Amino acid sequence: xxxxxxxxxxxxxxxxxxxxxxxxxxxxxxxxxxxxxxxxxxxxxxxxxxxxxxxxxxxxxxxxxxxxxxxxxxxxxxxxxxxxxxxxxxxxxxxxxxxxxxxxxxxxxxxxxxxxxxxxxxxxxxxxxxxxxxxxxxxxxxxxxxxxxxxxxxxxxxxxxxxxxxxxxxxxxxxxxxxxxxxxxxxxxxxxxxxxxxxxxxxxxxxxxxxxxxxxxxxxxxxxxxxxxxxxxxxxxxxxxxxxxxxxxxxxxxxxxxxxxxxxxxxxxxxxxxxxxxxxxxxxxxxxxxxxxxxxxxxxxxxxxxxxx
Numbered sequence: 001x002x003x004x005x006x007x008x009x010x011x012x013x014x015x016x017x018x019x020x021x022x023x024x025x026x027x028x029x030x031x032x033x034x035x036x037x038x039x040x041x042x043x044x045x046x047x048x049x050x051x052x053x054x055x056x057x058x059x060x061x062x063x064x065x066x067x068x069x070x071x072x073x074x075x076x077x078x079x080x081x082x083x084x085x086x087x088x089x090x091x092x093x094x095x096x097x098x099x100x101x102x103x104x105x106x107x108x109x110x111x112x113x114x115x116x117x118x119x120x121x122x123x124x125x126x127x128x129x130x131x132x133x134x135x136x137x138x139x140x141x142x143x144x145x146x147x148x149x150x151x152x153x154x155x156x157x158x159x160x161x162x163x164x165x166x167x168x169x170x171x172x173x174x175x176x177x178x179x180x181x182x183x184x185x186x187x188x189x190x191x192x193x194x195x196x197x198x199x200x201x202x203x204x205x206x207x208x209x210x211x212x213x214x215x216x217x218x219x220x221x222x223x224x225x226x227x228x229x230x231x232x233x234x235x236x237x238x239x240x241x242x243x244x245x246x247x248x249x250x251x252x253x254x255x256x257x258x259x260x261x262x263x264x265x266x267x268x269x270x271x272x273x274x275x276x277x278x279x280x281x282x283x284x285x286x287x288x289x290x291x292x293x294x295x296x297x298x299x300x301x302x303x304x305x306x307x308x309x
Contacts, residue, residue, distance in 0.1 A: 001025050001026065001027055001040065001059050001060050001061060002019060002024055002025065002026040002027070002060065002061065002062045002063075002064070002206075003026070003027045003029060003056065003057055003060040003062070003063045003064070003096070004016070004026060004027070004028055004029060004063075004064045004066060005029045005030075005045075005047060005053075005056065005057075005063060005064065005065045005066060005067050005087065006029070006030055006047075006065065006066040006067025006068060007028035007029060007030050007033060007036075007042075007066070008030050008032075008033070008034065009066055009067075009068055009163075010156065010158065010160070010161040010162075010163065010164065010195045011066050011101060011153075011156075011195060011198050011199050011202070012028075012064075012066045012199075013036075013160070014158075014195050014196045014198070014199030014200075015064065015066070015199040015202060015203060016028070016036045016038070016039065017199075018199055018200060018203050019038065019203070020036070020037055020038025020039070021038075023038075025040045026038070026039060026040055027039070027040055027041050027042070027043060027056075027060070028041070028042045028043070029042075029043045029044075029045050029056045030044070030045070030067075031044060031045070031046060032044065043055070043056045047067055047082075047083045047086055047087060048079055048082045048083060048086065049086070050085075050086045050089065050090075053086040053087060053089075053090045054086075054089070054090045054093060054094075056090070057087070057090035057091060057093075057094045057096060058090075058093075058094055059094065060091075060094050060096040061096055061097065062096060062097050062098075062099065062206050063087070063090075063091055063094075063096045063097070063098050063099070064099045064101065064202060064206070065083075065087050065098060065099065065100045065101060066101045067083060068163075069083070071126075071265070073124075073125035073126050073129070073267075076125075076126055076129040077125070077129055080129050080130075080132075080133050081129075081132065081133060081136070084100075084133045084136055084137060085136070088136075088137065088140050088146055088148075091146060091148070092140075092145060092146055097147045097148065097206070097212060098137075098146065098147070098148040098149075099148070099149055099151055099202050099205065099206050100134075100137055100148065100149070100150050100151065101151055101153065101198075101202060102130065102134060102150050102151065102152045102153075103130065103152065103153060104152055104153075104154060104278065105122060105124060105126050105127035105129075105130040105131075105268070106120045106122050106127050106128075106130040106131035106134055107119075107120060107121065107122070107127075108120075108121040108122045108123040108124070108127055108270075109121075109123050109270050109274070110277075112277065113277040113278070113279040114154075114217075114277060114278050114279060115217065115279045115281070115282070116152075116214070116215045116216065116217055116282055120134070120135075123270060124267040124268055124270075125267060126267070126268070134150060137150065138150070138215075141213045147212050147213060148212070148213065149205060149211060149212050149213060149214055149215070149216060150214075150215045150216070151198075151201060151202050151205055151216050151217075151218050152215065152216065152217050152218065153193040153198050153217075153218045153220070154191040154192055154193045154220050154276070154278035155190070155191070155192050155193070155271070155276070156192060156193040156194070156195050156198060157170075157171075157192045157193075157194065157195070157297070157298075157301055158194050158195030158196060158297065158300070158301050158304075159195070159196070159300055159301050159303070159304035160304050161195050161301070164195070165183065166192055166230065167301065169181045169182060169183070169247075170182075170230065170231055170234050171234060171301055171302060171305050172305065174234060174235060174237075174238040174240055174302075174305070175238065175305040175306065175308070179243055179244060179245055180231050180234065180235065180244045180245075181244060181245045181246070181247050182227035182228070182230075182231060182244060182245075182246055182247070182272075183227075183246075183247050183252075183269060183272040184246065184247070184248065184249060184269050184272040184273045185227070185246070185272060185273050185274075186226060186227030186228040186231070186244065186246055187226055187227070187228060188226060188227070188272075188273070188274055188275045188276070189223075189224045189225065189226050189275050189276070189277065190224055190225075190226070190227055190230070190272065190275075190276045191220055191221075191224040191276055191277055191278035192220070192224065192230070192294070192297075193218055193219075193220040193278070193291070194220075194221070194291060194292045194297040194300075194301075196292070196300075197218065197219045197220070197289075197291050197292050197297075198218045198219075200219070200289075201216075201218035201219045201283060201287075201289075202218065204287055204289075205283075208286070208287075211286070216282065216283055217278060217279060217280040217282060217283060218280060218283065219280050219283050219284065219287075219289050219290060219291035220278050220280045220291045221290065221291040221292060221293050221294055221297070222279075222281075222290060222291075224276075224277065224278075224294070225294055227244075227246075228242075228244070230294065230298070231244045233294065233295060233298045234298050234301075234302060237298060237299055237302035237303075237306075238302060238306070249266075249269060252265070252266055252269070253266065
């Protein structure tokens, strides 16, 4: 049995499609789970509760931890260590392998491409939390108490990916006839992972025996566009002009006074003011897949929005 913890998110939705297509038995777990075609069962569970997490994982061979937590550093500091502790304990009791879907916050500001060997030097409160939980997980692996891996993604975009920043600022705006936007600086390259590629990547990794007990970067197309180039490609799909606006730091600081989500994102703006280069060469060499091209990914993302209008 494959179990997906946090099944309702963008990556979980795409992973469900892949598992259903390959006739795998899989269980969907979230606070308020919804059934999906091909799902063997659904389980309601709060991952901050150890007993509920143990029951949700029981009988699993592989567990994908794809859960999200409210984007608030205080909540992260309290909740994420508990989720990791409970999930690792549940996996150990079930004899299950764990795939943890992670981001790159723990790397901090990086001068050059981010790779699996990039040191953890967080420069944000949320990055400090991510570094802590990643270390906790890999310590369990090094001690031989758990078989697991960390699968990291860059910022992501894709079809129906409503919580992706690029989706909100670019695709959603264009679909509504508004001018798209970019954060801080649209002249620097910014890697983005296509959500179907991320799901395909975790599925491929989980099926490769030699992939366990390592950190992996999920397949992300090389040579990323600048924000302006990304917007121009998306605008063409909607038959719109390439005009856009840049959301500056002072502007976001003011908006953050009234919007907690924007306020919490402010400390992460260092990711947008210089080249953000995510390197998934390790995955490409192992699996022969380097990620969907930005041109094709943008086209598919745009089509998902056009279908809804």
